[in-house]
Amino acid sequence: MPIASISLIRHRAITPTATSLFTSNHNNLLYRFSTLRCFTISAKQQQQQQKQNPNNVSKKPPPNKNLLRAKHTFKDYSSLAPILSPEQAPPLSQSQAIGTVAAAQANFMRVIVQSGPSRTADVAPPEGSGIGVELLCVVRAVLKKIKRRVLVGDKVLVGSIDWVDRRGMIENVFQRSSEILDPPVANVDHFLVLFSLEQPRLEPFALTRFLVEAESTGIPLTLALNKSELVDEETLVGWKTRLQSWGYEPVFCSVDSKSGLDALAFILKDQTTVVVGPSGVGKSSLINTLRSSHHASDAEEGDNWFDPILGSKWFEEQRIGEVSTRSGRGKHTTRHVSLLPLSGGGYLADTPGFNQPSLMKVTKQSLAQAFPEVCAVCETLCTSFDSFKLVFFFSSESNAEPDLTCMFQLIASLNYLLQIRKMLIDNEPTKCSFNNCLHLGEPGCVVKGDWERYPYYFQLLDEIRIREEFQLRTFGTKREGDVRFKVGEMGVKQAEPRLEPKKHRRKSRKSINQSILDGLDELDDDDNLDMENDPILRAMKENQ
Ligand SMILES: Nc1nc2c(ncn2[C@@H]2O[C@H](COP(=O)(O)OP(=O)(O)OP(=O)(O)O)[C@@H](O)[C@H]2O)c(=O)[nH]1
Ligand SMILES: [Zn+2]
Known part of the structure; x- marks a missing residue:
């Protein structure tokens, strides 16, 4: 002091x-x-x-x-600088390097460093070889004090590196492109939502929950359905048509019969993908198969693109669980997350034990946007608008003489698209008469209940409504993260701890969940709710 x-x-x-x-x-x-x-x-x-x-x-x-x-x-x-921007390339000393946090265990983080200054050849990989080195790192105490959390997936600046013992200290974190909560992983590029067609059988509502959770992050997703060898062709076609009507193009695969795996390997290459799905669908089996050299189509046999610490095991095979014969569900209980390096480039994260999406980030207003079929028209137009921009860019970049007629046509169409887009944005997210429409039969609502997942939408909306009302009573506001961001000097975004009123310690998720459950019980016998004007309650009554 x-x-x-x-x-x-x-x-x-x-x-x-x-x-x-x-x-x-x-x-x-x-x-x-x-x-x-x-x-x-x-x-x-x-x-x-x-x-x-x-x-x-x-x-x-x-x-x-x-x-x-x-x-x-x-x-x-001196190294407690503002969060580094992703493009920043700070000058590095001999004992510093930039890397990715691949796993967190107790107080240690396993960081795979790829870039650094030229180092002694016998202890560190030659610069530009593309081969990373695993370092066992602690986090600088002051980062913890200012609550600059380091997550698996973070790009970090490592200092005080001992290249012989493979130790280092995380000195700073680069700004994240994304951050997910369940499990906590930074810089996720892609979700692989994996379900099995049988054992356990594909349940449309459970699938919807996972899809909504993934959609709510705004991170691109691929839907894959495993154990395809257990069902007949007719079932596959049935599911394909059904999922297309939801707005998805499923990839069918089977770890057992090795079908559909090349397509998945191609999709996952060079990305950080989190594999999500219920227990027992084959997430670990798929990850192990994709990571084996047999399926790293571009990597040479035995080509490990990073050099692990002698004896470390975290990146090896994921444990494969049994499926309980009584419930048809898996039996995994551990809840830790690691980024497993793919031999052809990129990372995969398994999510054992994260089997129930919390939907904590989804609000009543944002829920509809997690259903692609609701805003299908909007999406088609936006996509055509984006490809249009691309065409325009290329034609203006070419060295050929500009064709004026063509250019005028392009500008006219661009204008037209801009008008449509403006119209859509004005009415976003729902295109209904009033923009906070929940699509429950309000006057002027353009979303009718004629889509297959409408009952699921309805059910999830009700769940979110109850949670939001509880949060409003308990916390006075919707809960947000424990860190807020401020644009500081020189336009640098900086994290600042968000302290809870009175208490300076964050409640554990377990106790929050518990208090939510207790609160829900209270809420049930509460008669203060605005029964008349609540659109969900009104729609529930009408649907009875
Ligand atoms: N028939 C069949 N079984 C498979 C297939 N893929 C995986 N399995 C089996 O499904 C069971 C569960 O596989 P896991 O990989 O542990 O499933 P998981 O999704 O990782 O489960 P959790 O770790 O509990 O989340 C294992 O017995 C696998 O052998 C497949 O394509 N076909
Ligand atoms: Zn509406």
Whole structure:
């Protein structure tokens, strides 16, 4: 604590705005050092600019001594920079490298580093060889203090690397392109929603739940149906037609008869894919088969694109569970997640034990957007709009003389599409008379109940409504993440801990779920609900 107080006093000399950034909260104080880092960077940049362009010297203000002193004072925190942007390539020392967190175990993270400065050839892979090295890393304590969480899938800056013992320390995290909660994985590019046609039998409502959960993240998904050898051709065709009407093109596969696996391997290449689906459908079996050299079509036999630590086992075969003969379900219980490197490039994450999508991120208003069949018209138009942009781009890039007639036609059509798009955006997400329409037969609603999954939509909407009402009572607002983002100095996005009122500790998910269940019981005998005006309750009554 004394160190923090001294820093605060010195910092007061810098600038009044910076002083106001400080609070007495110790966590916040630590976080603010990262803001301070921006000040010191800009002072350095100014100096560099002056060196490069000496004519400008007189126009620039003299270097602020206080800023330089601040830099000196906080040099111990020099690597606590703002979150790094994905394209950023910070200069690396001999003991630093950039890598991907592939697994988390207790206090250690396994990081596969790919890029780094030129290092001694016998301990580190040659630069540009494409071969990664596994390092066992701890997370720098100060990152934990400011709640800059490191997740599996994160791109990280590793420092203090001992290339012989394969140890290092995660010093900073790059900004994520995506983040999912169940299981917690960063930078996911793709979901593989895997179900089996039999053992356990494909259930349309369970499938809908998984699809809705995946759709709600906005991350692209592929739907694959395993154990296809257990059903006849007629069943396959039936499911294909049915799923097409939901807006999906399923990939049929069978780990046992090795069918459909090349198509899947092609789809998964060079992406970080999370495989989701109920227990017992064959997720682990599929992952093991796809990772075996037999199915890495582009990789040479035995070609391991990363060099594991001697004796480490986390990336080896996934455990395959038995299917319980009584329930037809799998028996997995472990809940941990690792990114398993695919030999041809990319990663796969298994999700054992994450068998019930929580739908925590789905709201009443966003639910309809997770059903592709509801906004099918909208999507077709948007897709044609995007391909149109592409055509336009190419024609203007070509070296040939521009064909004016063609160009005018293009512009006219572009205008037309823009108008349609505007119309759609104005009416998004529902195209109904009022934009918070829940499609439950409200006046002016264009979505009728004539689609197969309407009852599922209805059921999920009811579930989400109950949860939202409970959250509103309990937390006063809808729950959001524990970190909020602020655009700081130089437009850099920075994470800031979001503290719960009164308590500075986050409740465990288990206790939140438990309190939600308790609350739901209370809610059932509550008569304060607005029965008259609630569209879901009204529609339920009408459907009875
Ligand atoms: N008939 C048949 N059985 C399969 C196929 N693929 C996997 N299985 C079997 O299905 C059972 C469950 O497979 P797992 O890979 O453990 O399933 P999982 O989805 O990973 O299950 P959890 O780990 O519990 O989430 C195992 O007995 C597999 O041998 C297939 O294509 N056909
Ligand atoms: Zn509507």
